[in-house]
Amino acid sequence: MGDSRVDLIDQSIWERGVPYEVFERLRRSDPVYWHEEPDGPGFWALTLHEDIRSVSKDPTRFSSYAAGVSRLDVADPGSLAAYRMIVIAQDPPEHRVTRGLVSTIFTPRAVSALESPIRSLARSALDLALEKREIDFVADYASPVPMHTISEMMGVPQEKRDRLFELSGGLIDDQDSEVVASPEFRSLAQIEVFTTAQQLAARERETPGDNLTQLLLAAEMEGRQLTEMEFNTFFMFLIIAGNETTRTAMSGGLATLLEHPEQLAALRNDQSLIPSAVEEMLRFWPPIHHFRRTAMCDVEMRGKTIRKGDKVLMWYPSANRDESVFEDPNRFDIYREPNNHLSFGHGEHFCLGASLARLELRVMFEELLERTAEIVPLAPARRLRSNLINGIKEMRVELRPA
Numbered sequence: 001m002g003d004s005r006v007d008l009i010d011q012s013i014w015e016r017g018v019p020y021e022v023f024e025r026l027r028r029s030d031p032v033y034w035h036e037e038p039d040g041p042g043f044w045a046l047t048l049h050e051d052i053r054s055v056s057k058d059p060t061r062f063s064s065y066a067a068g069v070s071r072l073d074v075a076d077p078g079s080l081a082a083y084r085m086i087v088i089a090q091d092p093p094e095h096r097v098t099r100g101l102v103s104t105i106f107t108p109r110a111v112s113a114l115e116s117p118i119r120s121l122a123r124s125a126l127d128l129a130l131e132k133r134e135i136d137f138v139a140d141y142a143s144p145v146p147m148h149t150i151s152e153m154m155g156v157p158q159e160k161r162d163r164l165f166e167l168s169g170g171l172i173d174d175q176d177s178e179v180v181a182s183p184e185f186r187s188l189a190q191i192e193v194f195t196t197a198q199q200l201a202a203r204e205r206e207t208p209g210d211n212l213t214q215l216l217l218a219a220e221m222e223g224r225q226l227t228e229m230e231f232n233t234f235f236m237f238l239i240i241a242g243n244e245t246t247r248t249a250m251s252g253g254l255a256t257l258l259e260h261p262e263q264l265a266a267l268r269n270d271q272s273l274i275p276s277a278v279e280e281m282l283r284f285w286p287p288i289h290h291f292r293r294t295a296m297c298d299v300e301m302r303g304k305t306i307r308k309g310d311k312v313l314m315w316y317p318s319a320n321r322d323e324s325v326f327e328d329p330n331r332f333d334i335y336r337e338p339n340n341h342l343s344f345g346h347g348e349h350f351c352l353g354a355s356l357a358r359l360e361l362r363v364m365f366e367e368l369l370e371r372t373a374e375i376v377p378l379a380p381a382r383r384l385r386s387n388l389i390n391g392i393k394e395m396r397v398e399l400r401p402a
Contacts, residue, residue: 049325289315
């Protein structure tokens with residue numbers, strides 16, 4: 001029988017904040033917890049760092065491909081087939097092949113060449129923000145930099161970037177009715193993103209550029225080029241992944257710093273601390289709450305039998321506060337070392353864009369702290385209503401120039 005005090009499905013709970021006290025209780029008393037769900041058969045909730053690492057690097061027994069990485073099952077076979085074209089919903093060896101199509105673009109060495117254009121984007125966004133002074137930090141700074149970065153990498157024309165940003169939110173933040181007003185919007189958003197992808201592909205075929213879109217068009221899988229659906233799906237994944245999680249980490253990072261003014265002051269005094277601060281922000285505010293795997297055989301784990309076909313959800317906020325891994329885990333500490341957080345995942349599916357996200361976050365905080373003397377909250381941050389994305393949808397602040 002489940003614990004009535006444990007509810008990881010109700011989005012209104014997550015809108016108020018991550019239920020860390022629930023995770024702490026589960027880690028201590030029932031770390032492999034069977035969770036009932038009103039819209040499905042139930043799932044196993046994993047809350048320990050060690051168990052989540054173990055499942056993440058065992059795709060043979062815990063599959064991303066079998067039913068995808070979302071808690072909700074994809075009922076329609078056609079939709080599931082399309083879902084499986086996304087790299088995060090694949091298992092080896094297909095996953096390695098698909099990931100390999102673009103992995104060289106996202107290595108630390110390749111990404112380092114983007115620092116100058118990212119800094120330019122950050123400065124331009126800050127110019128506008130400082131003119132206004134009172135801003136929505138999410139819309140005016142945390143969003144445009146990663147969105148324009150991935151759009152530039154993909155070769156997306158300037159006039160289409162803002163619209164793609166709106167559409168990507170509709171595809172990933174659909175638990176929040178304020179972001180997605182109707183169930184139909186998600187389907188319409190996907191169609192529009194696919195249409196944009198095809199328009200971009202046609203332009204690139206006519207006038208090839210040096211960008212990710214051209215790389216995908218020229219790529220081969222098992223001796224053949226990507227189908228139209230494979231290309232469209234990869235394009236959609238890169239656009240969403242390239243802006244959603246960095247925006248979330250940037251917004252959550254600032255919100256955390258504002259709650260810890262002594263840490264913010266230390267960063268202002270010594271910007272060499274920003275890389276370690278970024279890691280602590282990611283630990284403290286993981287952009288993704290959970291991903292799913294499906295058990296491919298019966299597995300014994302901490303005295304429980306996970307049956308073949310069972311859903312297994314890996315809860316990253318809990319892993320990042322695991323007392324057996326992190327000393328004083330509920331303390332935000334920009335000096336923390338080591339910092340083995342799981343916000344980028346682990347194993348086969350370690351985040352493809354981790355190096356890019358780290359670079360963007362470092363540069364954005366460097367520019368923000370260099371050009372502001374004070375950042376004053378004007379209203380409580382409004383969190384996304386979602387148990388998937390750990391997002392902030394609005395954060396009103398005043399930027400006081402340095």
